[in-house]
Amino acid sequence: MMPLLEVSGLTMKFGSLAANKDVSFDVGEGQIVGLIGPNGSGKTTLFNCVSGMYKPAAGRVVFAGTDVTGMAMFKIARMGLARTFQVVRPLNDMTVMENVLVGAYLHHPSETRAREEAERCIELCYLGEWRDRPAAAMTIGNKKRLEVARVLATSPKMILLDEAAAGLTSTEANEMVSLIVGLRNNGMTILMVEHIMEAIMPISDKMVVLSGGVKIAEGPPGDISRNEEVITAYLGEKFSKRLIESEKLRGERQ
């Protein structure tokens, strides 16, 4: 499989704190890769380096064969790599349509085409009934899907999702998961940070685990949920057993 995103030796420092230390991994075209780790382990910082918000102290980010290290965020987005934010930032005094149009104008300068594209993304994210209503009045579940719709409207090849299911009810989290799987089934490549293991593990082709800014493990979800170092740093014994049990149950049902 062709890697679409290649991160190698990535290091990012805040003063003397290295929030990312020599992190390397690939994301293959059409894959869902889950990035996990304890709070403060450097996941959002990694997204910020990859998406061009921060310039890393060392290392390289290659997207679709082009070295984009330190490139401006809007240029990287224009190349097809876009991200959502952990804390949702919809423009509250705008309607859902206006919010999504902001993304659509990146590739579609004509208003007609931009509107068509925005419409498509709104439907895809189950926001049709909210189209002309103010984003401010929506639930967090709808706001999180609006974030995804805004990013999709930029016509990305790959999206970075930072805790897209955090703070959602289990119904909303399930909707988010099926939305993400639907995107992947239509060819999207996805790198996602998520704390809800039951949401991320079943849909990820591969997991990358950070702890203290360092990559401590990488592999298929079934291996990661059994990995001693990951259990110690993040998952915990009980939770690991529960995950393994649920995998067995899933296996039996299939």
Ligand SMILES: Nc1ncnc2c1ncn2[C@@H]1O[C@H](COP(=O)(O)OP(=O)(O)O)[C@@H](O)[C@H]1O
């Ligand atoms: N802008 C910043 N300035 C200084 N320190 C930061 C900044 N952003 C993150 N950090 C620190 O870097 C470390 C990693 O943070 P972060 O990437 O947000 O972790 P995560 O997303 O995994 O919770 C933490 O110790 C955090 O306090």
Ligand SMILES: [Mg+2]
């Ligand atoms: Mg974070």
